[in-house]
Amino acid sequence: MSDNVGKGGRGDVDRRVRRSRLAAREALIELILEKGYEAVTVTDIIDRADIGRTTFYAHFTDKQAVLFSNLEELSDMLRLSPGSRPGTLFSFSLPLFEHAQEHRRLVRALLGRRGGPTVLARGERLLAAIVRDELLAALPPGRVPPASLDLVATCVVGAVMALLRKWADGELTATPAEMDAAFRAVVTPGVSAMLNGGLLRGDEHGEVL
Amino acid sequence: MSDNVGKGGRGDVDRRVRRSRLAAREALIELILEKGYEAVTVTDIIDRADIGRTTFYAHFTDKQAVLFSNLEELSDMLRLSPGSRPGTLFSFSLPLFEHAQEHRRLVRALLGRRGGPTVLARGERLLAAIVRDELLAALPPGRVPPASLDLVATCVVGAVMALLRKWADGELTATPAEMDAAFRAVVTPGVSAMLNGGLLRGDEHGEVL
DNA sequence: CATTTATCAGAACAGATTGTTCGGAAACAG
DNA sequence: CTGTTTCCGAACAATCTGTTCTGATAAATG
Incomplete structure (x- = not known):
């Protein structure tokens, strides 16, 4: 079975x-x-x-087993081209969105609003691993990984998945390049500042600028 | 009924x-x-x-109706204290995480991994409205809202919800202050840069636009 | 081509869940 | 106390699930 x-x-x-x-x-x-x-x-x-x-x-065995069977097809799609130009954070972003567009039908069924939550969770875990690796790799040599690395990775994954989901559901009309640009514009400055500069001294959540 | x-x-x-x-x-x-x-x-x-x-x-009428009945209790919790010190982006963040801790049991049941996807979607919509308003309010007077405002809002909401979910599931141990700090550190620099400076000219590696 | 093997379809099944209906008991309000 | 509203318990048809048969059929093998 x-x-x-x-x-x-x-x-x-x-x-x-x-x-x-x-x-x-x-x-x-x-x-x-x-x-x-x-x-x-x-x-x-x-x-x-x-x-x-x-x-x-x-x-x-299940309805869900069929779903997972489909998911493998999608996860193969995600596990592609790390690209990895060395000074570039989150290089997976653009290829990810591009491939999502090619397989839009599948992505929509699995990750969209009508899809199951389990698949989403698995996709998140998959992406989380990638993000974590990239963050560690992008860390200046000698720096200890900040304790908040998990928090940061969670934010990043959350942002990507949210984009992907809303796009799959048609609530967002944008080209892969636009989504990549927006994602990177939002996330990259903060993350690279944290990686290079001080991590997160509380900067007492006051004036953020 | x-x-x-x-x-x-x-x-x-x-x-x-x-x-x-x-x-x-x-x-x-x-x-x-x-x-x-x-x-x-x-x-x-x-x-x-x-x-x-x-x-x-x-x-x-449904199992789901009971869930929504519970959700109202939670949504009242979210609709509190806009705080809104005027130069501060995303002032909802800290109160949100703090109240989530007080009602952790409820939050976990509704938003956690074991919860239903419908509630999550509703929560996201709720938060999206707040974020959108804050982004528009924080826009320098005279500037037209960039076309990518929806994209940005989606990223922000996704980040917050991801933090909240992983925290509720116990996969993340952090105080509300730490989560707030991490979220803000990741997201704020990029967002405020986009609001004040150019929208999304693809700072190098993109040539978007 | 003939034989052996594994897969398939169809039907029938017990078990569980859903949403509805009924009559009588209990709690409520004036 | 009297009438109204809500509750309970039981029973119900309808649906879905997962399993088990039997016989048919396609594939692999010699």
């Missing part, structure tokens, strides 16, 4: 299996976009995918 | 009604913290709250 690829371990899965699984995944995406994740039932999926109930439960 | 307070419109609701509704709300919170929102069933609620099935559906 669940996700076993089969005996060979290779990509040489039975053609029927591939067909059934793919049908279920695509059916779920369509249905999410139509009704929202919560409202989709297993019965809906097998009806739309035109597969038997038995077949479904032979490959997936 | 649903949410009518009664004839008087005052707080003079029947004691039995008050009792039943409160019992349902508190039961839901407990159950969310135990099992997560999705897993909670109406049967669970009425069992825990010790009210009849009929009674439940007499007061709430």
Whole structure:
């Protein structure tokens, strides 16, 4: 059950299996976009995918398992091109938004308002790891990582994900370049100041300028 | 049904009604913290709250209705003290985090990982309105609101909500003051630069525009 | 081509959840 | 005390879930 690829371990899965699984995944995406994740039932999926109930439960344990199966496709997308021009913070941003546009349909189903919360959480964790690494890498050599590094990373991830979500839902019309520019303009000055200069002396939350 | 307070419109609701509704709300919170929102069933609620099935559906249409009923308590909490010392951006931040700590249990149930996504969306909208107003107010007189104001507001809201969520889930241990400081340190420099200086000319690595 | 093997469909199933309806008991208000 | 409102308990149809059968069918193998 669940996700076993089969005996060979290779990509040489039975053609029927591939067909059934793919049908279920695509059916779920369509249905999410139509009704929202919560409202989709297993019965809906097998009806739309035109597969038997038995077949479904032979490959997936849950509705959620199908979702995760789809998520891998998306997470492969995220794990691309670190780019990493060395003086540039958050170089993942632009490629991320660009690829999101190419796979907009999928992104919308998974990350959008109609998508499930679990996927969002997983996406956040994924991105958080990337951001954390970049922050550590961008730290001037010799500096100890500030205690508030987690806080900063959380802010950054939150900002990116918020942009991505609102864009996927159509509440935001912007090109990838615009979103990248806005994100970077908001976040980069503060972050690099913290990395190079003092971390966060309370600057007694008074005048911020 | 649903949410009518009664004839008087005052707080003079029947004691039995008050009792039943409160019992349902508190039961839901407990159950969310135990099992997560999705897993909670109406049967669970009425069992825990010790009210009849009929009674439940007499007061709430849905599981979600109970959730929203709880949300009002929280949203009242957010709609406090604009503070608004006039040169200070995002003055809502510290009070927000402080009040979140006071009502941590509620915040965790509603906004945390085990909470429902709908509430989160509503909370975001609420916060987005506040942020938008503050951005417009902080704009130097005469300047036209940049086209990317929505993008910026989205980033800011995303950062705050991300902090709040991770903190509620216990994945982040920080005092309200620390969270406020981190949030402000990350976001404020970039935002005020955009408001006062040029909007988003892509400071090097972008050539956006 | 024939055989063996694994996958598939269809139906039927128990269990759980939802939202509704009924009659009678209890709490409330005047 | 009397009439009204709310509550409870039970029972209900409808839906969804996850499992289990049996027979059909497609694929891999010799």
